[in-house]
Amino acid sequence: MNGFTRWWEVTRRELLTGLRRPAYWLLFAILLLMAWGWSEGAVTIASGDSTVGGEQSWVTSVFAQSMIQCIVVMGIGAWFLAIAAGLVVIRDLELQVTEVFHSTRLTPREYVWGKFAGAVGVFLVIWILYLCMGAVFNHILAAGEDARHIGPFALGNYLYPTVLFGLPQILLFAGVPFFLGTWTRRPIIVFFFPVTVLLVTLGFLTLWSPDWLSPGANRALMIVDPSGYRWLNETFLKVDRGVEFYNTAVLRPDAGFLLSRVAYGLIGLLAVSGAAVSYAGRLRRGASESRLFRRRRPAEAAGHAVATSADATLRDLEMATEPLGFWKAAREIGREEVRELVRRPGMYLFVPLILYQSIFATLVAIGPFNSRLLLTSGAVAVRQLNTLTLLICFLLLFYTVESLHKERSRRLAEIFHATPIGTGSILLGKTIGNSVVAGLILSVGVVASWGVILYQQLFEGSPVRFDIVPFVATWGGVLVPTFIFWTALVTTLFAFFRNRYAVYAIGFALIVYTVYRMDIDDSFGWALNWMAWDAVQWSDLGAFSLNGRELLLNRILYLSMVPPLVLLAVKWFGRFDFDATRLVHRLRPKPLLIGALRLLPFALPAIVLALVLHFGGEAGRQGEAAEEAGKDYWRENVRTWTDFEMPSVSNVDMAIDLEPAERSASVEGEYTFHNHRDYAYDQIPITAGQWDPIEWTLNGEEHEPDDRSNLFVFTPEVPLGPGDSLTIGFSYELEFPRGMSKRASGAGQFILDAGVVLTAFSPTFAPIPGYDAGIGVDGDNSSEPQDYADDFYEGETEPLFGWGGEPFTARTRITLPEEYTANGVGQKVSDEVADGRRTVVWETDHPVALFNVVAGRYAVKEGDGTAIYYHPEHDYNIEEMSAALDAARKYFSEWFHPFPWDLLKISEFAAFATYAQGFPTNITFSEGIGFLAKSDPRSHVAFMVVAHEAAHQWWGNLLTPGQGPGGNILSEGMAHYSTMLLHEQVYGDRYRIEFGKRLEQQYGDQRFVDSERPMVKIDGSRAGDGTVTYDKGGWVPWMLQQEMGRENILAGLQAFIAKYNPDPDFPVIQDMLAVLRDFAPDTTAFDAFAEQWFFDVVVPEYRFSDVTKVREGGEWVVRGTVENVGTGRMRVQVGATSGERWSDEGDDGSRTVVNDDYRDARTEVELGAGESAEFVIRAGFEPERVLIDPDVLVLQLNREFAVFEFEE
Amino acid sequence: MLQIRDLVKVYPGPVAALQGVSLDVSKGMFGLLGPNGAGKTTLMRIVAGLLEPTSGTVAFNGEDIVADPRRIRRQLGYLPQDFGFYPHLSGEAMLRYLLVLKGVQAPQGLKKLAAELLERVNLSYAAKRKVKGYSGGMKQRLGIAQALAGDPRLIIVDEPTAGLDPEERIRFYRLLAELAEDRTVLLSTHIVEDISVLCPRVAIMYGGHFVADTTPGEAREQLTGTIYQGAVAKEDLSGIERRYRITQAILIEGRNQVRIHLPLRDAADDGVPDGFEAVDPTLEDAYLLLAQANGSGANAGAPETGS
Structure with a gap:
């Protein structure tokens, strides 16, 4: 028998032993479940078109398989490999079989490499089975909707990632623990390795990529990441390259990355080699412990010590036994x-x-x-x-x-x-x-x-x-x-x-x-x-x-x-080793039953509690009953009432008696409906919550409306004619949140001891006029996004949110324990305390489109026509927030429309949900927003979030956008634009630029190239719509401002709000452009801008080449070429600069201060997609760098690459 | 009194390690002899409450060990055949820890007791040394120290002298004999001579059965006048083997020193081979003859056993 045969025998034995271990088959089961999940499209590259029939990125592409395999090997395989390979020698040592092995001709090297190969072999067998089953799931079993994620079968797409990403990791995660186990013989060290690498890799190396990270450091981290995911992500996935690329392109590793993969594989193999050396050395020394952990022993007595009391007996010791308690x-x-x-x-x-x-x-x-x-x-x-x-x-x-x-x-x-x-x-x-x-x-x-x-x-x-x-x-x-x-x-x-x-x-x-x-x-x-x-x-x-x-x-x-x-x-x-025969007898039904009955008294509390939690959850707000009630509502009303156009609500009168500690309230109120349309209403539907019983009145008389699963349809004796009004009253008691929760989750609205947040968006505490299309809709019955015609906005457009129709007046009477402060929309008209109960009455001093109630145990910070209600211990950012709210009220009033209400306030609520909502006069902020933001004079986080939310008083309330594509950009995008303006106004260019860059970075990272639609088509239904709505939605008006001029655009926006406040036709982007166009100094340029930024998808990306600088006479001349490798045509500045632009000195760094030694010289180029232009900049100083768009006026991708640094 | 009744143990396979053995053991030293795989260790593990039998009962002083193994543990001193210790502890610390777990008490305190026990097994010189540095014999002595500690009423020692040099072996047997005066000691060993010297009673196991339950004296007496010894040339050995039952054949300086069993009637009929003389029988002769008899599936020629 030669060395190879002996090695193979060890390998074969380890392989067969390993394959009998349940752990590996559990691994296979986990991988199988995952493979099935992938085939269902659970994980794909975030690219492609999410609409029906749109092209999808394939889970079978080499990119998707690489992404999956590098994470699966790292996340799951590493653990199994490390434990399996790391303990293999330890186990033999525990069994004391190694000395017998080595009494044969088996050498330590053959033994070690055989054991390693066997351990790795088991994993590879499981892995190959997983790939095969994955291929079966993908290419044979997937059908229908799932098949959209499946491309044609290509063996290489499965094997290539295994070789490139999997194999180096497999060798590393098997080799190093194998060495550690063999060397130290301590399982804990073996365990330590994969956990450490997993935490560092998954928690840091793969994803940590702040904006400021230099390309060199980023590259280094790509090389260091053993999973390879960072390289894959940063090189191909982070910036969306489009579905066509991911589905068909070839994945080519660069030399550096390839070398790192080889290096990782070699590290694993070298570790095994080291294990062989260590093992052989120990065998020679006959040591049972690693040198590393061996301690010095006291010198032994020479030879065998001689007993000093050979005649001593045990009886002398007077021992007794008393077992311990x-x-x-x-x-x-x-x-x-x-x-x-x-x-x-x-x-x-x-x-x-x-x-x-x-x-x-x-x-x-x-x-x-x-x-x-x-x-x-x-x-x-x-x-x-x-x-x-x-x-x-x-x-x-x-x-x-x-x-x-x-x-x-x-x-x-x-x-x-x-x-x-x-x-x-x-x-x-x-x-x-x-x-x-x-x-x-x-x-x-x-x-x-x-x-x-x-x-x-x-x-x-x-x-x-x-x-x-x-x-x-x-x-x-x-x-x-x-x-x-x-x-x-x-x-x-x-x-x-x-x-x-x-x-x-x-x-x-x-x-x-x-x-x-x-x-x-x-x-x-x-x-x-x-x-x-x-x-x-x-x-x-x-x-x-x-x-x-x-x-x-x-x-x-x-x-x-x-x-x-x-x-x-x-x-x-x-x-105590059980007898197998007796065990079989014990497993008969009767003994098992007896055993179970004996255990029952001990298990009973757990069983009861589990049942309480399960059935309590099912009966509660997230349970099947609630879900079914919602479905009934949808089923019964969706066809009849979806497009029903409601009459306006002209007045709301609510009385809410709150018991926060009980999570309950009793509500009494009345809505006045006014028919602002030119036709009469036979019926008026109102959606209620699950409040039972509800007592209704119609024009002050008791009434029993038709109950269509909580859509209550009122049929007045006389139809509500044009210009007529009627009142619908109601009273009921409610618990909110209702019953037990089914699972751990937050809540956006609640009546709790921690505070109260209630909105009239949905029927949580107040009935909602009309049919609520959001109730009872989930993945099973959701419909495809509505397809809007290009001219959908012509005529009357329904509001994006709110109750529609004309704004209304509201009176809210809130009663609650005296330690609470309660805020509603409008102004406070009374605040009285009697018998430990506080009663506060809020009335609108100008009509509103929505209302809400918020309450808590507050301190208050009053500003100039503003107030902030906050948790007394959350005063960290209160000055900055108050200043921001004051500035927002002042400047937005100047720029967009006078603030029509008396008081603008923010109220904090418990972070059971993280959002802020700008109800008229009554903004609600989760404690995590602003109040607990780490704001400093340079980041102005608290300022930013307050400015954004305050802007919704104008972009959301005074100007309620219309329902349909682009509508939400008038709310969120314009709020971001307003925030940029306010940044510039209060803190100067530096911080406006920082804010703009942040939005730009988010847009670059989160956009979906293939599915991105023009801004006038954004309806929130596709992945990537969010960043277009917020980030691009804030940037484009900013660029339009450069195009039109600041005064012109602000005048246009004022006219726009004035036109649509109030108006039964709610506007969208096209309506805004129509108004702004009248204020544009150059309508041709305006149209061209609107065409590419609102009606098309463009985004420039600039690169420099051939940049030189020479001294000519008394000046420096910079020459070079700049190319637009992106899309769109924009005029953009090219700057040659010297020194750092911004100074942290003076004004505690919170205002823009330009350094004295900063110099720049600029020129301007206009580039369309794929165009390049030579530029020349003459400067009276020696430039250190050339950069595009120094003032951050043009939205673009990868701005950080559009910089050229001259060498010293 | 240890009472074993109809004890059966079948391992998955199935392998019948014990095939219905019964035994009564009273105070004193009781020897258990048998070849490898005879079922000795299985029997001892069952008696020690570490292994569940397939059927049968084991009672010590009337307490059912099979039904509740906990009952035996407080009265037990146990030295298994194969054992180890926490390698990071010193011999003294390890012993003290086991004394605590066993609930051993002594007027001088556990620390001193541990030291004195180590002295009894001649391990004082290595008391502070980590157990991982102990030789096989040292570990064995540490095991012995813990087995003898306390006031066990039943002591089970399985191959206790493996790895001990003759001096330590004698020391151990002296301690064991002292304890056996007023308690039950179950000693399993391959060294027939030790049983012969130490145990007033011995049981011989073979293939999961007791094939003998006797005293060493009785066993020897049964063979009186039937054991002959002589020297035989290598080429003549096969002829002897065909005609006689050989209990021992050792090649010394080119000639086989052979002991044969020749029942009295056969000695009269066939005659004693030339050069052979009657010698005193040993317990080993009895054991080997029993083993041969069971190995061939017959009891013919085996000495009768008394109980």
Whole structure:
């Protein structure tokens, strides 16, 4: 038998052994599920046309397969490979078979390489099976809608990514742990490697790509990323190249990337080679431990020591036996576990790693509009919950299994298990020991979080103080039960299977599956959410106010599962080897039933709680009953009432009696309908919420409208003629949110102890005139977006939001506990307190199109015709926000239309949803927006979000856009444009430029090239419409301003608002352009601009070439060529500059100050798509760089590449 | 009193490790002899409460061990055949930990007790050394120390002297003999001589059965006058083998030193081979003859057993 044959025998044996392990088949099952998911189009490259029949990016393309494979190998394969390959030699050493092996002609090198090849071979077999099944799912089984994502079969599309992305990772993730396991013989080190690489890669290397990252650093990170995803993403995916490219282009790696792949593969193989050397060396030395971990031993006595008391008897010792009590025994076991844990390196490796991950994730947290968040103690604690849950569960899985397996792996089991100590004590003791790790991480985590908040205080001027209570409440109340349950479950699984690989596989699968279900399809309800994943929506205004009851039951549920699990673990724990024959007898139905009945009393609380959570959730607002009621509403009314044009509501009179602690309210009110149309109404429909019973009146008389599943249709005795009015009254009681939640989720509107947010957008507290097309519609019955004709806006257009018709007056009477402040639309006409109840009356001083109610325990900051109501501890940005609101009211009134109401106010609400809404006079802000934004004199985040939301008083309320394509751009895009203007007005060019660049960057990153439509066609139905609506929607008016001139466009916008406020015809972009055109100094240029930016999709992208500078006489002459490699035709400046433009000196950096030594000289070129032009710039200084569009006046892609730096 | 009744153990395969064995063991040292795979370790693990039998009962002082293995653990001193320790602990720390788990108490305290136990097994010099640095014999002695610690009423030792040098072996047996005065000691070993010296009673197992339950003296007595020893040339050995039952044949300096079993009547009929003389029988002769008899599937010629 030659060396190759011996190597092959070792390989073959390992391969066959591996293929019998359940862990690998579990891996295969996971991969199979994934392959099926891919074939259903669960993951594709974000490109293509989302409309019916539009071209889709194929999941079978080489790009999609590369994307999938590099992440799957990294995310899932790495774990299995590392554990499988890393433990393979350790296992043989534990079994003490290696010495026997090497008494044969088998060399250490043959053994090591054989073991490695076998371990990798098993994975490759599974992987190839996965690829085959993926191909079957994709090309044979996928049909219908799913087949849109499937391209023609090409074997290379599956194998090429495996070779380029998979194989280097496979070698790396098998090789390095194999070396670590062989070298150190410590499973913890093996475990450490994939977890570290996974966290660093998936948490940082693959996705971390801030705007300011230099191309060189970015390139370096691409090379460093072992998954290859960063290279793929940054090179091909991040900026959409279009579906045609992804489906058909060839994926060519550049030399640097290719070398990095080869290098990773070689690192893996070198590691195996190192393992062979280490293994052989140890065999020669006969050492049982690694040199690394061996400690110096005390010098041995020479030769065999001689007993000093050879005649001593055991009887002299007077020994007795008194078995330990339960707790004392557990304490002793726990103490020994801790002693060992302290000695092992794992804790010192994992604790910092986990803290790094959780703290890092917290520090980089961003809020709406990409604003950095000011981290309060509660926010810090809750933002770490998921990360800590995930990582500590992994850690506990490993430590618990290894701890339970410890006696067996060290062959102490028979002695250990023959001691009189109770099994319960053993398990509890081991649990206590392992809990120390979790406890240590949490304790250090609290200290580190305190450090984060202290850092904010010291270096960022944050006023936030550390508070331990949120940590105790969330980490103690949420994490600790998870860890107790998880440890009990892992222990029970181990006791049952008595095989650590099986438990690793099941535990890993359980964690991954839970996170998948919670994160991807959010389908685990409270009864199944054992990790309490995403279960806490923290609010400083009232923690646990929304889902606290369900969360508490969920935590008790999983704690109550611990006793039965412990009982099973104690029963099954392997200190006693069951007889197979007796076991079969015990598995007969009758003994099983008896066993189950015995367990029932212990399991009963958990069963009851699970049923309460399940059925309570089903009966609540997210349950099937609510869903079915919505569907009934839709089914019964969609055909009849969808296009029904309602008469106007001319007055709203509401009285709302709120009980925040009870989540309830009683409501009484009356709507006055006015027929502003030229025809009469026989019927008037009103949509109500699920409030039962509702008492209705018609013109003051009791009335029973036709109940069409909560669409109440009123039939007046006399039809409502043109110009006539009638009143519909109502009274009812409501609970909102209604009943228990089914799963952890936020809420956009609520009546809670933490505060009250109610809007008349939907029938949450007030009936809605007409049919609500949003009720009862989900993925099953949603229709394709409406296809609008080009001239859809001609004639009367319905409003995009609100009740339609003419604006109305409103009177809102709110009664609630006296400690609350209640805000409504209009101005406050009275505020009285009696018997501990406050009654506030708000009346509109100018008609409104919508109304809302918001209440909380507020402090107030009053400004110039403005007020901000906020949580007393959230005063961090209050000055900046107040100044922004004052400036917005002042300048928007000057620029667009006088503010017609008396008071403009912002009210904060609990962060159970993250949004802001600009109701007339009564703006609501989630606490995460503005109030807890990390604003500083340079970022002006709080200013920005206030300016945007305040702008909706004009672009949304005074000018309500029409329903249809482009409508929302008049709201969101114009709000961004207004914010740019206000930035420029208040802070100067520098910060307007920064804001513009930020919007431009978002547009470049988030647009979908293939499916992007002209702005006049944007209806929000396609991926990528969001960035066009907001970011491009803000930029294009800004460019139009350059085209028309500032005064002209502002005059035009004033005329536009004046024309449509009020008007039953609600405008869209075309209406705005029609008005603005009259103010354009050059209508030809205006038309050309409108044509390409509003009616077409263009975006320039500039590149320099052949740039030189020479000194000619007393000046420097810069020559070069600039090309528009993008689309569109724009005039754009080219600047040659020297020095840094902006200074941080003076005005505390919050105003634009230009550096004295900054110089620039400019010229202008006009380039169409694909055109280039030579330019010459003459400067009286030596230029350091040439750049396009120095003042950021033209929206473009990849601005950072349109800079040329002269070498020194 | 240890009572074993109709004990059956079938491993998946199926392999019948015990085929209905019954045994009563009272105080004192009880030896268990048998070839590899005879079922000794299986029997001991069942008695130690670590393995569930397929059927049958085991009771110690009237307490059913099979029904509730916990009952035996507080009265048990157990040294398995194959064992290890936590490698990172010193011998003293490891022993002290096991003493704590066993609930051992002593007037001098556990630390001192551990030291004295280590002294009894001649391991004091390595008490502070990590167990991972121990030789096989040192680990065995540490195992012995923990097995003898406390006040066990039943001591089970499976191949306890493996790896011990003669001096340590004698030391261990002396300790064991001391303990056996007032408690039950179940000793399994391949070293027949040890059983012969130490155990007033011995059971011989073969193929999952007890084939003998006797005393060493009885076993020897049964063979009195039937064992002959002589030297045979290599080429003549096959002729002897055909005619006689050989209990031992050792090649020494080119000639086989052979012991044969010749029942009294056969000795009269066939005669004693030339050069052979009657010698005193040993327990080993009895054991080997039993083994041969069971190996050939017949009991013919096996000494009768008493109980």
